Amino acid sequence: MNPDITLHDLSFSWGGHPLCQHLDLRLRGGKTTVLLGRSGIGKSTLLRLVAGLLQPQQGSIRGISDSVAWMGQQDLLYPWLSVQDNVMLVARLNGEKPDRARALHLLEQVKLADVAHARPETLSGGMRQRVALARTLYAERDVVLMDEPFATLDVMTKLSLQTLTATLLQGKTVLLVTHDPLEACRMADDILLLSGQPLRIEAWPVPDGAAPRTIDDPGLLQAQGQLFTRLNQDEEKSV
């Protein structure tokens, strides 16, 4: 059972502009929490604080070990390695014997076994993100931090990757940053809405049923509409 991640009395400023002050937050272990909010509100900064890439001026973060994977908009595949070698990268970096059979099995799960020996440059953006997902799964991290991993993809590729990711990462502690209310409603166990400066964080009701939710689910469509309305209000207040 993965532990909860707790942020306690967290304060962080960029050059004197307070992003968060005395923030307390609990992220459920083994669940997918989506951070949603207008552009520039502080989603990526919060994710970087959780990852330990930024140090808070005050407060602490508990429940996060070294077992963290990161997936961003950039897939960060090594162009000189094959798809399969990219999936097994963590073994190479740790000086361990790569498990070729497991890497191939993961490539089967992301429907890319037939390009295991290809170079990343020959793949589409969506295929490359599927390789990045297989690499994340190969590393067997307890916590997966995702900063808009699907933002650059076309809508159909995005929908299928959301389904695949939510299915394959079940049971892990996932923190997903997105602008997209539909993505939040499809993938989240918990939705946190970020607003204000310093940040206020509000738990937002999640549609019924387990993720990944289908796009024609009436509850999902209603929740998506409500989220759009709320984000639009936040946007109008900010200008």
Ligand SMILES: Nc1ncnc2c1ncn2[C@@H]1O[C@H](COP(=O)(O)OP(=O)(O)OP(=O)(O)O)[C@@H](O)[C@H]1O
């Ligand atoms: N390296 C930095 N130095 C100074 N200020 C920064 C830095 N990175 C981010 N900021 C500021 O912190 C605030 C939050 O930025 P952040 O990237 O966390 O927002 P975001 O919600 O992830 O935005 P987006 O959705 O557009 O990616 C912004 O005002 C931004 O200008």
